[in-house]
Amino acid sequence: MNKLLISTLLASAMAFPSAAETLRVGVATAQTGALAPFDTPVIAGIHIAVDEINAAGGIDGKIKIELLERDVRSDAAQTSIATQELVDEGVSVIVLPCDADPALAAIGVVSDAQIPAISTCASSPTLPQIGGEYMFANFPGDNVQAAVSAKWAHDEGLRTAYIVYSPDTQYTTMPLYFAEVFEKLGGKMLGQDTHTIGQQDFSAIATRIAALDPQPDVIMTSTYEPDFPSMLKALRAAGVESQMIGSDGIDSPTTFSLGAVAEGLVFTTAGHPTEGSPLEAFNKKFEEVHKKAPETVFNAVGYDLVKVIEAAVIAADGSTDPKVLRDAIANLENVQGATSTITYKGTDGMPLREVSLIRVKDGGRELLGQPTPDASLIPEPRVQ
Amino acid sequence: MDLFLQQTVNAFALGGTYALLALGLAMVFSTMGLINFAHGELMTIAGYILMACGLAGVPFALSVPLAICAAVIAAVAMERIAFRPVRNASGATMLVTSFAVSMILQVLFQNFISARSQAVLLPQVLSESVRFGGLVIGVNKIAAIATTIVMLIFLDRFMKHHRVGIAMRAAAEDFSVARLMGIRANTVIAGAFALSGFLAGVAAVLWVSQRASVDPLMGFTPVLKAFIAAILGGLGSLRGAVAGGFLLGFIEIYLAAYLPQGMQEFRDPIALCLVVLVLIFRPNGLIPSPALKAEKV
Incomplete structure (x- = not known):
């Protein structure tokens, strides 16, 4: 007891x-x-x-x-x-x-x-x-990231764009948001390509883009490693010189160790250590x-x-x-x-957060800005 | 026309890499009837050696042979530790063993190296390209095609003229009779694994030079492609593996190049349908192995 x-x-x-x-x-x-x-x-x-x-x-x-x-x-x-x-x-x-x-x-x-x-x-x-x-x-939501990068591209005077996306996950369809915002801003889409996640070889896509006349001013993708370096290298090797824009998935040491091919690459990410x-x-x-x-x-x-x-x-x-x-x-x-x-107040659960816009410069990161896009520019969420 | 030629060069480069991968699988299958799904992890090991060499400042020309050696050693160790004890077990046992080895290695990489991709430093020249008339060809494509040709010639000579090569061919045809002639089973099987490791190492260098990074799950896609190519070519047949690798490379590149925009999403299923179509007409593969005693009822 x-x-x-x-x-x-x-x-x-x-x-x-x-x-x-x-x-x-x-x-x-x-x-x-x-x-x-x-x-x-x-x-x-x-x-x-x-x-x-x-x-x-x-x-x-x-x-x-x-x-x-x-x-x-x-x-x-x-x-x-x-x-x-x-x-x-x-x-x-x-x-x-x-x-x-x-x-x-x-x-x-x-x-x-x-x-x-x-x-x-x-x-x-x-x-x-x-x-x-x-x-x-x-x-930061895909649609917000895409709005930030599309606005930047437009402000830089880039007027024609091409997107490469993968329908495999929600995240890799971010370029579709980019295209929507880019067209809303008055830019022109020259075309799009799809790939599979884990696809090793991008030479067929690179050859097709290289054959475009005129060349797109900007190519946007939200693919990430290992596909991204492979795509970027294939595009550059095929002679495509367009501005590349990526997203947070490539905020990784690999991107900065690619050397000359990654110079000038711009991407959105969640933060920057200022x-x-x-x-x-x-x-x-x-x-x-x-x-x-x-x-x-x-x-x-x-x-x-x-x-x-x-x-x-x-x-x-x-x-x-x-x-x-x-x-x-x-x-x-x-x-x-x-x-x-x-901030979650006033949202449906997708937080309001800063988006940092980064450019690869001399193998390091250069902060281009941490803009908050105009709410009217942010596309509606789209179920893939 | 230029565009077609350009895509054909792309197809040769990709097909060559697939051929090397499929050969690695076929090499082991022809001697011991095992599809080694841990073949991809041999590539990952070679990739990590390239990464480590890059970090340590070893010149690329030296890190390539080191990476290939590592893959050979790993392949031989894999045979000694994992496959020798189950050599006489059923095909299913060996298959499951190879999956187990593959998963164990993946988890070890994830926990002891990093779950995240690691950058591999590559010489700048691999990112450049060369112009031939109207064609723009990347240096890494030229390297892939040249390497494939050299490897195929080397393997052909090795299998025809070297003692171990001849023994391997004999074993592939009939292992029991080969042993009665005094051929040591351990030597032949270890030799087959060493060669498959060698092929995996070479393929890994080509593979990594495209993607510039290595991650724990890197081996999955290549081994899957190699498996498809090996089946397409005729399981256990070395020439078949080469033919299957090239055919798969051509199918993938031409589909990516010429399928209409709206159909691109279905590229992979269509490619596999074409593979199935080939197998309907040639059920044992493009160049079936003479030793394949597949009974069809």
Whole structure:
């Protein structure tokens, strides 16, 4: 009897404070497989932010964050299963993979359980649109990025464009948004090509573009490694001199090590470490923790994600109730992350964030600007 | 006409790379009846050596042989560690073993190197191009075509005149009889793996020189293409593998070049349909292996 009493007391003593002072965050992301290159850096950023907050005593000095992590192997079905497991464990917030497609696979589970979910770095504006009120993104939308780069191209006096896109994922259809904005601005589209993700050889496409007369002023694509370097090299080897525009997927060391072929390349991304910026501070911190410089801005995007959760808990007066947290996230304004300020208020879950426009110069990055495009220029999300 | 010639050069370059890949698979299949799906990981290993050499400042001319050596060593080690214990098991066991080796290596790369692509520094000359009349040909295309020709000549001579090559051909035809003649099974199979590693290493250099980066899953696409090419050419037949590789390269490039815009999305399925069509008329492949005792009922 005594033993039972003691163990019951012990159990309740252990259970009570943790229920009140811990925020359980479920992380169902890809540690292996095709999405791992994007999810693992975000997770590294999440860990840095969580350690930092917990070391300072937790959110608001009292609520510690506990991460429950599952590997979804870049698989849509596995994402749904892992999410269900995390829901059963009673998490308050769920982090989903980078790509819109596996994130959407978990949406049924998340909506039923009424737990807010944030995708690590999916940038398709269709994600919260399809996902409903419990789905949030954590990256500048594809349509916003395309509006920024199309506006830049137009301002530079580039009037004709060609796009190369892949219908394989939502993200790789960003050039379709670009074409829409470019035409709205008065530019002329000369044509388009499609490719498959993982396509090794772009020589047929490059030869076709090289045969165009007149040559397009600008070629836009949102393909990323390893396809992008292959495409760029094929185009340049075929004699195509047009301005190339890419997107955040090529914000990677490979792009800067390509040498002469990448000179002058312009792309949009989530942030740029200007002097004294939070991103610069984050990069320093990352280097302290990992003893090497971050390879990608996705690390900082993970930090942003935790900052959003922290801000939501504070806004909800320390509540860890999922429904309360959802409403708190949806009403967040100007949360200071590492890459940008983040606002969800007034959006459908696709955050308002800065877009940085970068040019490759002498193998390094040159900031062209961090413009906020005119709202009338941003195309409507389109379900591919 | 220029455009057609240009696309034909593209097709030769791509087809040549596919031929080298398919040959690597066929080499192992012809001796031990195993489709080695970990062949792609041999390429990834060679790619990582190129990356490491680039970072260490080793000149490209030296890092290429190093990368190829690494692929050969890895292939021989793979045979010794993973495939020798299951050599006498069923074909399915060996197939699953090769998938396991492939996945284990991928996860090791992801966890111990990086999940993200790593840049490979390449000499600038590989990005340049040369003009021949109206044709613009990239240096890496010329390199791919030249390498393929040299490799094919080397392999032909090796298989015809070298002792191990002759032994491998004998083993491919009838392993039991070859062993009765005093040919050592271990030597022949290790030799086949070493050669397939050599081919994977060479193909990896060509492959990486196009994409300038290496990632843990890099081997998947090439091994898939090689498999299709090997089936198309006739499984187990070396000449068939070469023919299949080139035919696949031509199909892919011409479809990408001449399929109407609206159909481009269906390029890959159409390419595979063409492969199936060829197989309907030649069920054992373009140049079937003489040792293939496929019973058709």
